[in-house]
Amino acid sequence: MLQGFHWYSEGDAKLYENTKNSADYLKELGISAIWLPPAYKAAGGGYSVGYDPYDLFDLGEFEQKGTVSTKYGDKKQYLDCTKALQEKGISVIVDIVLNHKAGGDETEKFHAIKVNPENRQQNISDPFEIESYTKFTFPGREKKHSAFEWNFTCFSGVDYALNQEEGIFQIIHDFGDGWEEMIDDEKGNYDYLMYNDIDQRNPFVRKELNDWGKWYHDQVHFDGVRLDAVKHQSPDFYKEWLYNLRTNTQKNIFAVGEYWAPGEVNLLQKYIDTTEGSMSLFDSSLQQNFHIASKEGTNYDLRKIFDETLTLLNPTHSVTVVDNHDTQPLQDLEAPVEKWFKPLAYALILLRENGYPCVFYPDLYGANYTDKDKEGNEQEIFLDKVVKIDELLKARQEFAYGFQRDYFDDANSLGWTREGNDDHSGCAVVLSNKDAGEKNMEMGKKYAGKIFYDYLGWFPEKVVIGENGWGNFPIPAGNVSVWVAEVGV
Numbered sequence: 001m002l003q004g005f006h007w008y009s010e011g012d013a014k015l016y017e018n019t020k021n022s023a024d025y026l027k028e029l030g031i032s033a034i035w036l037p038p039a040y041k042a043a044g045g046g047y048s049v050g051y052d053p054y055d056l057f058d059l060g061e062f063e064q065k066g067t068v069s070t071k072y073g074d075k076k077q078y079l080d081c082t083k084a085l086q087e088k089g090i091s092v093i094v095d096i097v098l099n100h101k102a103g104g105d106e107t108e109k110f111h112a113i114k115v116n117p118e119n120r121q122q123n124i125s126d127p128f129e130i131e132s133y134t135k136f137t138f139p140g141r142e143k144k145h146s147a148f149e150w151n152f153t154c155f156s157g158v159d160y161a162l163n164q165e166e167g168i169f170q171i172i173h174d175f176g177d178g179w180e181e182m183i184d185d186e187k188g189n190y191d192y193l194m195y196n197d198i199d200q201r202n203p204f205v206r207k208e209l210n211d212w213g214k215w216y217h218d219q220v221h222f223d224g225v226r227l228d229a230v231k232h233q234s235p236d237f238y239k240e241w242l243y244n245l246r247t248n249t250q251k252n253i254f255a256v257g258e259y260w261a262p263g264e265v266n267l268l269q270k271y272i273d274t275t276e277g278s279m280s281l282f283d284s285s286l287q288q289n290f291h292i293a294s295k296e297g298t299n300y301d302l303r304k305i306f307d308e309t310l311t312l313l314n315p316t317h318s319v320t321v322v323d324n325h326d327t328q329p330l331q332d333l334e335a336p337v338e339k340w341f342k343p344l345a346y347a348l349i350l351l352r353e354n355g356y357p358c359v360f361y362p363d364l365y366g367a368n369y370t371d372k373d374k375e376g377n378e379q380e381i382f383l384d385k386v387v388k389i390d391e392l393l394k395a396r397q398e399f400a401y402g403f404q405r406d407y408f409d410d411a412n413s414l415g416w417t418r419e420g421n422d423d424h425s426g427c428a429v430v431l432s433n434k435d436a437g438e439k440n441m442e443m444g445k446k447y448a449g450k451i452f453y454d455y456l457g458w459f460p461e462k463v464v465i466g467e468n469g470w471g472n473f474p475i476p477a478g479n480v481s482v483w484v485a486e487v488g489v
Contacts, residue, residue: 001032001093001357001358002034002358002359002364003324003325003360003361004037004361005325006361006362007328007331008328008367013069014072015071015073016077016078017073019034019081020084023084023088024088026088026090027090029393030396030397031090031393032091033224033254034085035226036081036094036095037049037095038053038228039059039060039095040053041055041060041067042070043103045067045070046069046070049325050071050095051097054103055141056212057144057145059078060073060076062141062144064138064140079220082220082222091223092224093225095225095226096227097228098233098241099197099198099228101195101196101198102194103133104136104150104196105138105139107133109129110130110134111128111129111130111171112128112130112158112161112172113128114167114170115167117187118187120168120170120187120188120192123170130162131161131163132160132162132169132196134158134171134196135150135151136149136150136151145215146212153174153202154196154199154202154204155171156197156199157170157192159195173199175203176199180234181234182231183271184261200237206241210245217249223253224253224256225245225256226255226257226258227257227279230271231259231271235275238257239276242279254280255280256279256280256282256319257280258281259281262335265309265313268283268314269313269314280316280317280356282319282320282324283309283310283311283318283320283321283355285308285310286309286310286321286349287323287327289307290305290337290341291335291336293341294345298433301411302433303408303409312354318354319357320355321360322337322345322349322363323336323360325360329381330371330373330381340478342363343387343480344433344479346359346392347431347480348431350393351392351395351399351400351429357396362383364386365385366385368380391456395455395482398424398425399418402421402424404417404418405419410439412435413433413434415431415439416428416441417442425484425485426447426485427455428463428471429480429482430474430475430483431475431479431480431481432477432478432479432480434477434478435477436474437474438474438475439473445469446469447465448467449465450486451485451486452465453483454482454483455481455483459481461474463483
């Protein structure tokens with residue numbers, strides 16, 4: 001899968017068009033699915049990345065929030081893009097944000113309780129009346145596609161109230177008492193994240209979101225969903241929502257949730273268990289391990305790279321990433337992987353049997369952007385295309401098959417072999433975070449006498465597999481090599 005955007009993708013309404021035009025190139029690389037950004041109208045209009053959703057039924061169709069088009073294009077461009085990808089055999093993964101809404105059309109008065117932002121279970125006021133933008137009427141859409149209007153009973157909390165100091169206000173209404181139940185107790189209860197927090201205990205809200213899911217699929221015919229901020233949403237809601245989506249579409253829709261909890265794989269597993277395996281999750285712990293390994297350099301013990309990760313403990317529900325739009329430089333969850341380590345990290349997710357790898361847009365195309373750092377200083381960021389990323393993707397497509405043998409026997413170098421299958425030759429992969437060397441590994445007796453070469457082109461010399469099926473594979477210093485058999489030899 002390719003994450004087909006990043007936080008700073010250009011706001012020129014060209015992303016859909018550019019993605020459509022890249023379909024042949026992506027297919028050639030072996031990209032089988034593309035995760036597209038939130039496609040509906042957001043509070044920030046044509047400038048919004050899309051995680052401040054305003055109107056789920058506006059896919060760049062109506063004049064709302066100062067624009068018809070979203071940041072990425074209009075509805076026609078969106079549908080043209082998704083159709084073109086699917087015609088090439090590339091699945092479409094849509095980004096869905098059902099945790100909150102932003103940009104309300106009208107204010108309402110209602111009662112709320114102010115809570116401690118660091119412990120949302122602690123009230124710091126008595127119930128009192130506030131006024132906030134909780135009424136969503138979508139005047140630009142004029143009830144097309146849906147007549148449902150949102151009001152304060154659809155939300156559990158807000159972070160803005162007229163004539164009030166900044167804070168978190170828990171809304172009082174008849175559909176729920178307090179916050180929704182969450183998997184962990186971070187900040188006391190992390191139901192509330194931002195903007196107007198959707199209260200999925202409201203049965204009218206649930207029906208609207210279920211109806212919208214079917215409507216969205218009828219428009220786009222998507223193949224999978226990426227679910228935003230599931231850490232802050234009831235697992236019961238998503239278990240039900242995904243069941244209804246799959247039932248209504250008669251399609252086994254793929255689902256991956258964003259539960260960002262680096263180093264807390266137990267919480268990821270608990271969420272998977274509670275949702276009865278209905279979705280995969282991004283392996284935030286593995287991404288953190290990549291980040292740490294790239295920072296520590298030769299001091300990092302590579303044998304620990306998969307320790308306490310979802311990929312190790314529950315590989316069938318793990319989606320692996322090297323970086324994403326939240327971890328890239330200048331973002332809130334900033335934890336980028338250093339340039340030198342990225343080829344190693346991509347080899348670890350692309351060429352092994354466990355996990356479903358997701359490639360990040362700047363790692364395939366490069367990126368350049370400017371934003372303020374945490375100290376408020378303007379910074380210009382240059383992200384280079386990952387060295388040999390095309391070759392690593394093609395290697396996955398052509399050679400990463402069959403039985404896997406691991407050689408995690410050294411703190412500074414790792415290796416593994418894939419034996420191949422009836423249709424594909426296998427490969428040997430070696431990597432190092434320190435010195436050059438070599439690793440003796442078994443390819444299998446069927447490769448006896450075969451000549452192997454470095455597919456990435458770092459070594460000119462060849463490796464001859466012995467009669468016992470073993471070979472000595474050179475390891476590049478601080479890099480990765482992929483060894484494959486010469487054709488016809």
